[in-house]
Amino acid sequence: MAFNIAIDGPAGAGKSTIAKRVAKELSYIYVDTGAMYRAMALYFLRKGIQPEDETAISAACDEITVSLSMEHGEQQVFLNGENVNSFIRTEEVGKITSAVSVYGKVRQKLTQLQRDLAEHTDLIMDGRDIGTCVLPKAQVKIYLTASVETRGKRRFLELQEKGAVCEMEQICEDIRGRDEQDMNRKISPLKQAEDAILIDSSEMTIDEVVDRILGIVEEKCR
Numbered sequence: 083m084a085f086n087i088a089i090d091g092p093a094g095a096g097k098s099t100i101a102k103r104v105a106k107e108l109s110y111i112y113v114d115t116g117a118m119y120r121a122m123a124l125y126f127l128r129k130g131i132q133p134e135d136e137t138a139i140s141a142a143c144d145e146i147t148v149s150l151s152m153e154h155g156e157q158q159v160f161l162n163g164e165n166v167n168s169f170i171r172t173e174e175v176g177k178i179t180s181a182v183s184v185y186g187k188v189r190q191k192l193t194q195l196q197r198d199l200a201e202h203t204d205l206i207m208d209g210r211d212i213g214t215c216v217l218p219k220a221q222v223k224i225y226l227t228a229s230v231e232t233r234g235k236r237r238f239l240e241l242q243e244k245g246a247v248c249e250m251e252q253i254c255e256d257i258r259g260r261d262e263q264d265m266n267r268k269i270s271p272l273k274q275a276e277d278a279i280l281i282d283s284s285e286m287t288i289d290e291v292v293d294r295i296l297g298i299v300e301e302k303c304r
């Protein structure tokens with residue numbers, strides 16, 4: 083049976099950075115489910131479908147194939163065969179993604195794909211509903227969070243490094259909006275699974291969080 087590690091948590095908690103590092107340490111595959119939702123959102127955006135139009139979005143789901151591959155240790159996401167990695171990381175796509183990921187048809191499609199990936203592969207998968215819905219039997223579940231201020235500051239420094247002009251207050255506001263949307267949707271909202279271990283990384287370094295998770299995995303394997 084494959085060993086699955088689920089990491090859930092709000093936007094900007096550092097899930098992907100941490101999950102990538104843990105995956106490398108364990109030689110596991112890392113699956114970023116947010117990127118899959120982002121690829122679907124990109125399709126709707128390109129087609130000019132409004133995020134509020136559930137009927138059009140549900141119909142369009144049947145036109146979409148999302149697939150993944152690994153290149154040089156990095157996950158690549160394909161939308162109907164096109165590698166869309168370089169288009170899905172914008173704030174615009176992030177916001178639309180959060181809005182369209184509330185719909186059952188969108189979630190069903192990706193949930194099935196994610197379960198298929200995890201069935202025979204040791205992996206670490208991050209997202210919002212991995213421990214609660216996608217992989218309820220994952221051997222290790224982590225709920226990784228940090229205060230809005232910490233997440234805002236991290237995102238601010240990240241954007242600044244890329245040369246973007248941004249305002250700290252606006253970033254924190256966007257994070258609050260995304261939390262609100264992801265935590266309060268009807269289907270598979272973001273929440274800590276009952277058997278997940280909570281890690282608040284507000285006062286922790288990346289190394290400390292990685293070590294903590296590796297310790298939890300080791301304990302579980304013993």
Ligand code: DC
Binds near residue numbers: 115116117180210
């Ligand atoms: O992790 P991220 O910022 O790339 O995710 C973008 C959005 O996708 C997030 O705001 C909500 C949605 N998402 C989801 O609903 N379920 C997941 N498992 C992963 C992401």
